Amino acid sequence: MAHKRIVVVGAGVGGLVAALDLAVRGMDVTVLERAATPGGKLREVHPGGTAIDAGPTVFTMRWVFEEIFADAGASLADHLTLLPAEILARHAWSGTERLDLFADAARSEAAIGAFAGAAEARGFRAFCARAKNIWLTLEGPFIRSGKPTPVSLVRSAGLTGLADMWRISPFATLASALEKHFADPRLRQLFGRYSTYAGSSPFLAPATLMLIAHVEQDGVWLVEGGMHRIARTLADLLQARGGVIRYGTHVAQIETANGRASGVRLAEGERIAADAVVFNGDSGALAAGLLGGAVRGGASVVPPATRSLSAVTWAMQARASGFPLLRHSVFFSRDYPAEFSDLFRACRLPAAPTVYVCAQDRGAADAPAPDGPERLLCLVNAPPHGDSRPLTEAEIAACETASFQLLARCGLTLERQATVTTTPENFEKLFPATGGALYGQAVHGSMASFRRPGARSKIPGLYLAGGSTHPGAGVPMAALSGRLAAASILQDSASTAMSRRTATPGGISMR
Numbered sequence: 001m002a003h004k005r006i007v008v009v010g011a012g013v014g015g016l017v018a019a020l021d022l023a024v025r026g027m028d029v030t031v032l033e034r035a036a037t038p039g040g041k042l043r044e045v046h047p048g049g050t051a052i053d054a055g056p057t058v059f060t061m062r063w064v065f066e067e068i069f070a071d072a073g074a075s076l077a078d079h080l081t082l083l084p085a086e087i088l089a090r091h092a093w094s095g096t097e098r099l100d101l102f103a104d105a106a107r108s109e110a111a112i113g114a115f116a117g118a119a120e121a122r123g124f125r126a127f128c129a130r131a132k133n134i135w136l137t138l139e140g141p142f143i144r145s146g147k148p149t150p151v152s153l154v155r156s157a158g159l160t161g162l163a164d165m166w167r168i169s170p171f172a173t174l175a176s177a178l179e180k181h182f183a184d185p186r187l188r189q190l191f192g193r194y195s196t197y198a199g200s201s202p203f204l205a206p207a208t209l210m211l212i213a214h215v216e217q218d219g220v221w222l223v224e225g226g227m228h229r230i231a232r233t234l235a236d237l238l239q240a241r242g243g244v245i246r247y248g249t250h251v252a253q254i255e256t257a258n259g260r261a262s263g264v265r266l267a268e269g270e271r272i273a274a275d276a277v278v279f280n281g282d283s284g285a286l287a288a289g290l291l292g293g294a295v296r297g298g299a300s301v302v303p304p305a306t307r308s309l310s311a312v313t314w315a316m317q318a319r320a321s322g323f324p325l326l327r328h329s330v331f332f333s334r335d336y337p338a339e340f341s342d343l344f345r346a347c348r349l350p351a352a353p354t355v356y357v358c359a360q361d362r363g364a365a366d367a368p369a370p371d372g373p374e375r376l377l378c379l380v381n382a383p384p385h386g387d388s389r390p391l392t393e394a395e396i397a398a399c400e401t402a403s404f405q406l407l408a409r410c411g412l413t414l415e416r417q418a419t420v421t422t423t424p425e426n427f428e429k430l431f432p433a434t435g436g437a438l439y440g441q442a443v444h445g446s447m448a449s450f451r452r453p454g455a456r457s458k459i460p461g462l463y464l465a466g467g468s469t470h471p472g473a474g475v476p477m478a479a480l481s482g483r484l485a486a487a488s489i490l491q492d493s494a495s496t497a498m499s500r501r502t503a504t505p506g507g508i509s510m511r
C-alpha cells in the first residue's frame, strides 16, 4: 500500500475516527481543527470555571467504539470507563405524572402498566419488538452500508426480506405508527421524542426512526469523566498511532489539481499538499463555497427548509431541589404538535417547550442529590436559522422563562450560580453553513435518509465524514461515517495503486 498523505479537516468524532483508521493502516495523517480542542459538537463549556458537557450526553452503540479501538490495537475499556445506565431516563409531565424507562424492558413494561394501564404495557411490548425488527432489518443494508439507495436496500433484502422491509413501515410517520401502539398521548409523546435525536419532528419523520428506541434499549452508557473525554481519548490514540493534530487551524480552501483534491490552504496562507482530503465539517459548507470555489460542487446544497433542529442550551452550576433528577430527565410540554409546528412551520422557539436536563453529577439510579451546586445542561429544541434569522434576546429570555416555569411545575427548583447559554447563532458560528442545525438534514419523509451524501464526495480525492453524511447524526453514527470515509480512501487508493502498477512495468510503487 502506498504511504498516502491524508489531510482531515475537522476533529469532530467523524474526522477523528477517519484519521485513526487511516493512521493505523500506515497513512500519513494530519487533522486540522479550527477550535482549540478536539470533539466539535462533543464540546465542554466552563460556567464558573467548571467543565460541563454542552453537546451530546446520551452515549449508545458502545460496540461501534469497541470495534474502532480493537482495530487500532487498543481496548475501549482500558481508555474509557463506561457504566451502564440502569434507568435510561426519567420523564415528567407535572408534579404528579412521572415515568421512568429502564434498561430492563420488563421493568419499563411494568412501569408503563402502573403509569397508564395494562393495555399500554402490552402496546409497549409490541412497540419494542417492532423497533428491534426495524433495527435488525436496517443495520446491515443501511447503517453499515456505504451509500444505500432504496433500490440497494430492496435488493439486499431479497425476496424473503421484502416482507421485513414492508413491515418496517417506511411510508408511515413515526407519530402515526405510535398511535397504533399507544392510546395515551403522553406515551406517544415520549416515544415520538426519539425523532429529535435525529433533529426531526415525530409528525414528519418516518416510523423507521423507532429504531432509536431499540438502540437505547440496547444500552445507554455513562462515560466517567464526561462525554468530551471520548474526543480526547480518540485524539490521544490517534497521536499514539502516528497521526498529527493541529488545533487553532482554520482551513480556508480545499485545493484541486486536474479535478482532484490536492491539498488545503490555511487561513494564514500555508498550503499543505495531500493525496486525499476528508472534510468533517457540515457537507453544506462545501456547497456554500466556504471551502473555496474549487470544491463547491463536492456536495449538494442544503436548503434551509431541510435542516434539522438546532437547540438553545443552558449549561449551569446550580443548586437543584424538589425533583429527584437522574442523569437524564425530560420535562414534557403539554402540546407536542404545537411545539413542532412552532419549530418547523413558524420557525420560532416553542411557546411551551419540552426541556431535557442532564444532571452530570448524578448517576442513572436514585441517589441523594449532590451536596451543593451541581453541573446541569438544560436543552430545548430550536429552529435552525441562526444565520438568517438569529433569535433576539427577548425571544431567548421568553423561552428561558417558559422552560424554567415548566421545571418548577414539575417540582424542580434551580438556584443558578453561573450559566453559559448557547443559541442557534452560536452553533452556526461553531459549525458554519448549518444555521445551527445540529444533526445534518432533518429526516422528514421516507426518502430523506437517502439524501445524505455518502463518504465519496462528487470530487475525486475529497471524502466526507460526520453527522451530515450517511449514516447520519449522533456520536456513534458520525463515528461510523468516519469509518466509511477511511474505508473508501483505502479502497480507492488500493485500486489506483493496482492500476498504476499495471500501467508501470517493473512494479514501481507510486506514492
Ligand SMILES: Cc1cc2nc3c(=O)[nH]c(=O)nc-3n(C[C@H](O)[C@H](O)[C@H](O)COP(=O)(O)OP(=O)(O)OC[C@H]3O[C@@H](n4cnc5c(N)ncnc54)[C@H](O)[C@@H]3O)c2cc1C
Binding pocket: 009, 010, 011, 012, 013, 014, 015, 032, 033, 034, 035, 038, 039, 040, 041, 042, 054, 055, 056, 057, 058, 059, 060, 249, 250, 251, 252, 280, 281, 282, 311, 313, 379, 430, 431, 432, 438, 439, 465, 466, 467, 468, 472, 473, 474, 475, 476, 478, 479
Ligand atoms: C447540544 C447537542 C446535543 C446532542 N446530543 C446527542 C446525544 O445525546 N447523543 C448523540 O449520540 N449525539 C448527540 N448530538 C449529536 C452529536 O454530537 C453529533 O452528531 C456528532 O458529535 C457530530 O460529529 P461530526 O463528526 O459531525 O463532527 P462535528 O462535531 O460537527 O465537528 C466538526 C469539526 O470540524 C471543524 N471544522 C469545520 N470546518 C472547519 C474548517 N474549515 N477548518 C478547520 N476545522 C473545521 C469544526 O470546528 C468541528 O470541530 C448532540 C449534539 C449537540 C450539539
